[in-house]
Amino acid sequence: MSEDTASGGEPTRRDTLKYGGALAAGGAMAGCSDLVGQDGENGSGGTPSGGSYSVTMSPMGTVEFDAVPEEAVVYSNHDADILVSLGQADAITSLGFPENYSAVYYDELPGVSLDTSELTKLYNDGVDKEIFYQLDGDVHHIDPVWLSSWSSFDDADIEEIESDIAPFFANYHSRTNVAPDAASDYQFYTIWELVDRYAQAYQVAERGAKLKAVRDEMLADIRAELPAQAERPEVGVVYYNRDEDSFWVYHLNAPGFQNAHTRPLGANDALSEFDSGPRSGWADSGKIDMEAMLEVDPDVLLHFADWQNPDEATEAFFALDDHPVGQQLTAVQNDRLYASGDAFQGPIVNIFQLELTARQLYPDLFGQPPEPGNTSELGQMFDPQRVAAIVKGEFDDE
Template sequence: MKKNRLANYLGLVTASALLLTACGETETIEEEASVDETEETNEQAEENTYPLTLDNYTVSEDGAEFTEKEITYESRPESIVANNQGTAELLLHLGLAEDLTGVAALYGEGDADVSEGFADIPVLSEGYVGKELVVGADPDIVVGRGQLFASAEWGTGTVDELNELDIMTYIQTTSVPGATFDDLYTDIDNLGKLFKVEESAEEFSEVVTARLDDITASVPEDAETLDYAYIFGAEGNNVDVYSGAADTYLNDALSYMNLNNVFADATGEISMEALLEADPDVLLLVNYTGGRAPEDSLADLEANEALSSLSAIQEDRVHTIDYNQFWSYGYQILTGMEDLSNAIYSVN
C-alpha cells in the first residue's frame, strides 16, 4: 500500500514537472511571439509612414533668402543636431532626448522644465556652429533656425550641402519671413510626424494654446496698441536699433498683446533719427549670453541726452527680453510674452 502511494506521488511530481516545463516553454514562445509581433507592428507602422514628404525650405548661402521645397524623408531620423538652444528644448518637449546628439548657439535663458535633459546633450559650440562640427557629429538630420543653414563659418552648411552628405534637414517654419504664430503649430505637427511622436506633439500643442489664451486674457480689454522697437545694444552714445522686419513670427506673436513693431516695414539700418521720429511707446532691450549686461545698457540709454525725449524712457517702459525666448523661433516666445505682460499690464 505504501509502495503504491509512493509510486503515485512520484508520478504526480513527474507529471507536474513536465507540465511546468511545458508551461514555461509555452510562456517563452508566447513572449517571443509578442516581441516579434511588436517589432513587426513597428516595422509596419514605419512602412506606412515613410517615405514622408513635408513642405519645407532651402535657404541661400548667406542664410537670407528662402525658397519653398518639398522634402522627402525615407525613414525616421535617429540622431539629431539642433542648431540652436531653443530647437533642442522643443525637441525635448516632444520626448526626443535620446535622439539628440548635438546642440549649439546657447545664447539665452534655458527652459527649466527640460534643463535636466538639455544638460545631457553634447554641446558642439556655445556659439553658432560650423559645418565641420555638425558633420563630425554624424547626425541623420539637422533641425533648427533657417538663417543658420548658411555656407559660412558660422553656418551649419546649406540644405543642399548637407543633403549631399546624406544628412536630412528641417528648417523651422517660424524662422522664415512671412511666418505667423500659427506656424509654431505647423512645426510641432511636422516634427511629430517626422519623428513618430504624434501624441506628444498634439499634447504639447494643447499646452501652447492654453498658455497663449492666458496671455491674451491678461491684456486689458481697453488696452491701446503700443508701438515697440528692439534695442540690441547700447554703450555710451552708441545705440544698436534692430528693425525686426523679417521676424514676422515675433511680430505676429506680440500682436496678441496689442504690441506693434514700429519698424516692421523698415529696410536697412535704423538710425537714431528714425528712432526719435518713431518715438515708440516701448523699447525691448535684448539680453543674450556673452553680450553686455542689460543693466549697463539700460543705464547708458537713460543717460543718453539725445534719447531723453523718447516716451519709452520718460515713462520707464524699457523692458529686457531674452534672446533664446525670442530668436529661437519656438514656444519660448510665450515665456517672453508672459514676462512682458506682467511688466506692461500688471497693476502696481
C-alpha cells in the same frame, strides 16, 4: 500658413533613414505634411507599427523615415528647444554654439533639462563637412538652404551628406519669413506648424498638440483682457548700439517665429515707419539715432532677444537714464525698458516668453514682469507642471 572621412560612393550604416525628395522640389511639396504608419504616441522610439512614414516640410520636400531618429545633429537653438519640448533632449548631439544655449526656462519644469556641456560645437570658424561624418547622426536638423547660403557648402555637399549619412530636416527662414532669392519656392511656417512636423518625425504628435493647447489657452485668456487697440501701448523693439549711440530697429508685429512672443499680444508698433534691418557690423539699414527715437517716443522699449542672456549692450540700454537725450524718453522716465525674449524659440521658450511679454506690455493687467533671467516668477499664467508632464509623455488621453 500663418542654426570619419568625406567620401562619395561608400555605403553607410544609414539604411533606416532615407531622403525622400529632391531639395529643388521642396517648394512644390511643402503645402502639406504626411505621416504614414503613425500609431498614436510613441515616446519610446522605435519603428511604428505601420512601418515607414514620411513627413513633408519645406525646403526638403518629403523625408521618409523607417525608424524614429535616435541621434540628431542640431545647429540652431529653436530646433533644440523643439526637440526638448517633444521629450527628445537625449537625441541632441550638437549645437552651433552650445555655450550660448540658455536652458533657464527648463529650471521651472521638473524632470526637463538639456545638458549642453557634452554637445559638439558645430561652428568653428565655419562648419567643416568632416564633423557630419564624425557625428554620424540619424537626422540633421539644419536647414540646407540656410546652410548653403552662408557657408562653403554647395548643393553637391548637401546631397553627399544626405546620401552618405542622413537627411536634412529643418526650416530656418521661418524665423523672419525672408528666404534667399534663389529659394523662390520656400515655404514659411509658424512655430506650431514646425512643431507638428517635428512631432511627426519623432512619432510624438500628441505631445506637440497638447503643448499647443497650453499656449492657445493662455493666449485666449490674455486676449480676453486686452484693452481696445487705441488704448494699447506704443512699443518699440530695438537693439542699442552704445558706440554709435543708435538703435537697430525690429518690428514688433512682423511675421516669423522671431516675433511669436510679441506679435500675438497686439500692441502697437511705435517704429513701424522705419525700415528694419539685421543687426550686423556691416549693415547700414534699420538704424535710427537717439533724436529720432525721442521724436517717436514709445511708451515701452523692448531690447531685442536678451532676457535669457543679458550682455553689455543690455546694461547700456538699461543705463539710458544717464544719457542726456535718452533720459527724456517716456519709456525711460516711466521705467518701461525691458529685455525681450529670445528670437530662436521653440514651444517651451515661446510659452514662457508669451507670459513674460504680456507682463512687460500690460503689467496693470497681468502683473509686473520679472528681472532678466529670473524664471522663478514665471509660470503664473499657465501650469508649468502640466507642461513638464506633456514633455515627458505623462498625460492621460483627454
